[in-house]
Amino acid sequence: MEAAERREWILKELSAQSAPQSASKLARQLGVSRQIVVGDVAILRAGGHPVQATPRGYVLQTPPTGSLAVASHHEAQQVLEELYTIVDCGCGVLDVTVEHPVYGELCAPLQIFSRAEADEFVQKLKDTQPLCCLTDGVHLHRLQCPTPSHEARVLKALEEKGFLQK
Structure with missing residues (x-):
């Protein structure tokens, strides 16, 4: 899987999950190292995607209601x-x-x-x-x-x- 496809997959996975997803878990699913996922997330964030790092993993930041x-x-x-x-x-x-x-x-x-x-x-x-x-x-x-x-x-x-x- 190319880098752009991998990043797109990460975004889709985060949007499909309500719970935080750890870099290690995403890496296992993608068959790459944790560091590759961390780098991909950094690039996604730099590109304006609202990926937030929490103590339990990554989530797509949505505007909070209330x-x-x-x-x-x-x-x-x-x-x-x-x-x-x-x-x-x-x-x-x-x-x-x-x-x-x-x-x-x-x-x-x-x-x-x-x-x-x-x-x-x-x-x-x-x-x-x-x-x-x-x-x-x-x-x-x-x-x-x-x-x-x-x-x-x-x-x-x-x-x-x-x-x-x-």
């Missing part, structure tokens, strides 16, 4: 509780942003929509620190809320647990 930005504050050990609170309200965590004094705004895609995905993310944090540690626990999340009632429910739950930054 996107809500919230300022949050908590200790590092409360990350899982915060994520559970959000997904238990039927919402998803699109990303996290912190303001760094040297680098400015740092944003990382999360794409967490279930307790299982929250567990997987927190497991990966075991060997490192979450971004909120750079800012004494203060950070922003973009949430995906399917309806206004979901939005109200998640804001109330986060406030009740003391996670909302005021």
